[in-house]
Amino acid sequence: MTGPILIVDDDPVQRRLLEAAVLRMGHRTVLADGGHSALALLRSRKEISLVILDLVMPDMDGFTILKRMRETGTSVPVIVQTAQGGLDTVITAMRLGAFDFVVKPVSPERLQVSVSNALKLGALEGEIKRIRHSAEGRLTFRDLVTRSEAMERVIKLGQKAAASNIPILIEGESGVGKEMLARAIQGSGERRGKPFVTVNCGAIPDNLAESILFGHEKGSFTGATEKHVGKFVEADGGTLFLDEVGDLPAEIQVKILRAVQEGEVDPVGAKKPVNVDIRLISATNHNLLDLVKNGQFREDLFYRLHVFPISLPPLRKRREDIPVLVRYFLARFAAEEGRSQIKSITPSALAMLGVYDWPGNIRQLENAVFRAVVLCEGTELTVDDFPQIQAQAKEMGVDGPVDDVRVPQLTPDRKDNFVQQPDVAIPDSQMMSDRFGQLRGIDGQGQVRSLAEIEEAMIRLAISHYGGQMSEVARRLGIGRSTLYRKLKDYGIDAVGDVGGDKGRGVETDKPDGENDAEFSDISRTIRKSAH
Incomplete structure (x- = not known):
């Protein structure tokens, strides 16, 4: 899970400038006004993904912080910054584990490149850590890549289940x-660190299922040349995961x-049962x-397994998980395939991925990336690098360039919470208007559309949205019916026509009698106010 960026600087003005720049990049921030508070935050907030560190501070300098981080095994990437950019300073910082070095005042462009590269390094190290934790049975909820509220609820349920x-x-x-x-x-x-044994129940041959699950003794049947303990015994003391x-x-x-009831299994050919102590977790894509x-x-x-459903x-x-998953997979595969020149994904490609329905879910998204x-x-993924998804997106009704499609993004508010904010404008197609309820502000030539065009589009959208109920349309637009x-x-x-020709939806066609237009605001004024 991508965490916030810790900004450490004793200068409040510099902290605010860095915070504003990082927020514009779409990341969360945590602020520290000195070295002691920074180390305390690193100890208490394990999800921090990057540190932007000032080297010259009165209570504790940046070199000391780097040393303390190395002593405690804190592997968060660090970008150091200072007004003194001497070669000796740079060499010392890098030897102490800094990822990059920037000189004050750093430009937003330079900072963004450094932050992007550092987060990719962190993502790769995180993947290595996840693989190691998975192999050692120490994978935790912090290793899950997500930002959605739906998954946060799942994680809370999982945490309660893990306690029993x-x-x-x-x-x-x-x-x-x-x-x-x-x-x-x-x-x-x-049971962390104990065996985690997976059984794909759909892939077990019927004639071998009993042997695979419960084990067999040597010579118990033709071909049993050796003793096999079985999956239940393998998982003793740990977790048995029955997939499908x-x-x-x-x-x-x-x-x-x-x-499950007795806590014991009968291996094929055995003279007595074998006791097992397992944590049973089952999974299914069916409705049991x-x-x-x-x-x-x-x-x-069913009732034995369906005790705590998630x-x-x-x-x-x-x-909202799609952007963070895409960037995570991009950093991982770019590193694994030796394609370090691939730094990012274009907004149009990310938007296209955001409107696709992903019948294969995360596994399909991973393979697509x-x-x-x-x-x-090139240096960034484009729409053309997803030919199969692009073809299926067109079948969904997204005609023309998908640069205008909006994908839900998460950006931090001032309270360090995540809220959905628009990233990219939306096309005028009916499908996209219905899905997102938004309008496009840029025309096909890249120019800002006139207020009259936006006003007309807003009226059409309102009529469609409220099913032709003209009183409601006028009230919501803030104008009189006349x-x-x-x-x-x-x-x-x-x-x-703007409600799809559905005359059964109660479209109002009666004209109002004598409303005073001056008493109501104009749609253009409404649009201008909403923009502020």
């Missing part, structure tokens, strides 16, 4: 990250039920209750 040994059922479509969540639950509980549990064969379901009703899943096993939302239901990194011939009908005439707007 309760059986968990994770429900969600294929590719949403069910195993990653399961690993985070284990890594945040008492709805695909389990019926004859195996009853044996799993007994293993429907399977129970259809007789495909045992009801008693539903993972699909990617299309948490679109991987393919784009391989195809890219003014509204005069503008309909001026612009040649057919109110019925």
Whole structure:
């Protein structure tokens, strides 16, 4: 999860300037007025992703802070800045672990390049850490890449579940990250560092399911040349993750039920059962209750597994995660493939990814970015690097350049909270207007549209949005109905046509009788006020 950027400077003016520049880049900020407060924040806020550090401060200089960070094993990238840019100073800072060095006053452009590169380094180191934590069973919720409110609710549920040994059922479509969540639950509980054993129930051959899950003794059947302990015994003391549990064969379901109830398994050919102590987490992309009703899943096993259900939302239901996931995958694959020249993704490409529905969820997005990194011939990913997504986006009705499509973005407010803000303008197509309820301010030639054009578009949008209810349209636009009908005439707007010809929606066609236009604001004035 991308965390805030810590700005450390004893000069309040410089802190505000840096904060404003970082906020414009779309990142959160945390401020410290000295070295002691900076180290305290680094100890208490583990999610900090980058430090911008002033070297000359009265209470503790930047060199000392770098030394303390190295002594405590804090691996956050650091950009140091000072008014004295001597070679000796630069060499000393770099030897102490600084990632980059900038001289005051740093330009916003130079700072943005440095911040972008440092965050990519942090993302790569974070991926290495995630892989190591996953292998060691110490993956935590902080390792999950997300910014959406929907996933925050999932994480809160996962944290509560991690504090107990309760059986968990994770429900969600294929590719949403069910195993990653399961690993985070284990890594945040008492069984962290213990075995995490995954079983893909849909990939187990029926004739080998019992042996794979519960083990077998040597010579217990033809081909059993060695003893096999089975997945339940492998997970003893740790967590057993039954992925796609709805695909389990019926004859195996009853044996799993007994293993869960009694805490013991019967290996094939064994003379006595083997006790196991496991944390059971199951996952499915099916509706298990429907399977129970259809007789495909045992009801008693369902209630054993469905004790603490957690539903993972699909990617299309948490679109604000798309930008941060794209940038994370971009940094990772650019490093892995030796394509360090690929620094970013164009707004139009990011916008296109933001309106696509992603039936394969995060796994599909990951593969799309991987393919784009391989195809890219420049320094940033473009729409043309996503040919398959581009073709499917056109099928959705996004004609022409998708540079105008708006994708929900998260930007920080002054309280260090995340709020949705627009990044890119939106096309005039009906599909995009209905989805986002926004208007385009730039025309096809890159020029600002006139107020008359925007006014006409606003009227059409309002008529469509309120289903032709002209009283409501006029009230919401802040004008009288007589003014509204005069503008309909001026612009040649057919109110019925603008709601899709649906005459059954109660489109008002009666003209108002004698309203005083001077008593109401003009739409253009309304637009100008809203802009301020």
